[in-house]
Amino acid sequence: MVIECQHVWGYISDYLDSALPENIRLDVQKHLEHCEICSAILDSTRNVIILTADERVFELPGGFSERLHARISLELKGTGIG
Amino acid sequence: MRPRIGILDVAVCNAIGDGTRYREEGTDSVVTMNSQTSTRTEAEMIAAILAGDTQLYHDLIRPHERSVYMMALSFVKNEADAEDIAQEAFLKAFRNLATFRAESKFSTWLISITLNEARSRLRRQTIIRMESLDDPPDEGGVVSPAMLRDWHEIPSEAVERQEIRQMLQEAVISLPTIYRQVFQLRDVEELNVKETAEALGISVPSVKVRLHRARMMLQKQLSPLLKSVNSSPKRRWLPWL
Numbered sequence: 001m002v003i004e005c006q007h008v009w010g011y012i013s014d015y016l017d018s019a020l021p022e023n024i025r026l027d028v029q030k031h032l033e034h035c036e037i038c039s040a041i042l043d044s045t046r047n048v049i050i051l052t053a054d055e056r057v058f059e060l061p062g063g064f065s066e067r068l069h070a071r072i073s074l075e076l077k078g079t080g081i082g
Numbered sequence: 083m084r085p086r087i088g089i090l091d092v093a094v095c096n097a098i099g100d101g102t103r104y105r106e107e108g109t110d111s112v113v114t115m116n117s118q119t120s121t122r123t124e125a126e127m128i129a130a131i132l133a134g135d136t137q138l139y140h141d142l143i144r145p146h147e148r149s150v151y152m153m154a155l156s157f158v159k160n161e162a163d164a165e166d167i168a169q170e171a172f173l174k175a176f177r178n179l180a181t182f183r184a185e186s187k188f189s190t191w192l193i194s195i196t197l198n199e200a201r202s203r204l205r206r207q208t209i210i211r212m213e214s215l216d217d218p219p220d221e222g223g224v225v226s227p228a229m230l231r232d233w234h235e236i237p238s239e240a241v242e243r244q245e246i247r248q249m250l251q252e253a254v255i256s257l258p259t260i261y262r263q264v265f266q267l268r269d270v271e272e273l274n275v276k277e278t279a280e281a282l283g284i285s286v287p288s289v290k291v292r293l294h295r296a297r298m299m300l301q302k303q304l305s306p307l308l309k310s311v312n313s314s315p316k317r318r319w320l321p322w323l
Binding site: 058065073 | 169173227231301
């Protein structure tokens with residue numbers, strides 16, 4: 001089945017997650033083979049996700065771990081597990 | 083035709099503090115190792131803690147510090163409040179460790195505790211928010227992507243540049259809370275759809291819809307910016323200067 005660009009955009013997330021039913025996945029793939037716009041949208045989406053999900057984008061505040069474990073140490077001294 | 087690979091085909095391997103976490107291939111088990119303790123699964127650690135070896139709790143939570151903090155931050159958008167919520171969540175998890183049931187993952191359970199802590203904190207503080215925590219905005223409608231004719235891959239090393247990192251941070255922070263949370267759990271923490279739904283207390287279809295919209299919003303906002311950064315003329319190298 002021939003599908004249009006707007007339909008492909010709606011499938012991009014599931015396509016990236018390999019979560020599309022096989023028949024739709026094949027239709028999307030066929031479309032991508034000849035549509036440079038949708039192909040670029042797909043590639044940019046994948047790239048953007050990988051970059052934004054990178055651990056270096058958001059770092060833990062300095063001393064976070066030390067403060068957390070100091071507080072937990074206090075808790076461990078004071079109480080047992082409920 | 084270029085091969086299309088799953089975006090999550092990335093090694094799950096994070097070095098955090100003095101502990102290293104990895105997900106055993108084909109399983110959901112997270113194994114924690116460090117220089118002091120031998121290799122133990124989370125389930126074994128929890129059993130040991132409940133049996134009285136409470137110091138092990140430090141090791142148990144090390145691999146989860148970041149995800150708990152990030153989830154708190156997605157609610158309050160303020161580092162100090164997020165840290166406070168994260169600390170409370172870890173303490174509550176410790177106090178209630180006996181109630182943890184192994185049918186859910188420890189990480190998912192921790193996230194649920196964090197979300198509850200953040201929600202109750204916000205209610206107590208009666209923080210005025212543009213969107214309700216319980217009544218998400220309309221999930222209908224379509225987010226149109228940014229139109230591109232081509233895309234030149236930007237390597238992960240680009241994240242080391244401050245300007246790029248700031249661009250990415252602003253885009254993620256600007257996502258509405260319900261989309262940011264799903265993005266955080268699915269794409270950053272790499273929980274599967276079912277685990278994400280469980281942690282957030284929403285349905286699997288809602289997770290998929292919100293994730294799709296989050297990704298499209300990020301693509302729409304970031305692609306033009308990243309493209310312009312990528313295509314900016316390279317500085318000429320003048321060796322005599």
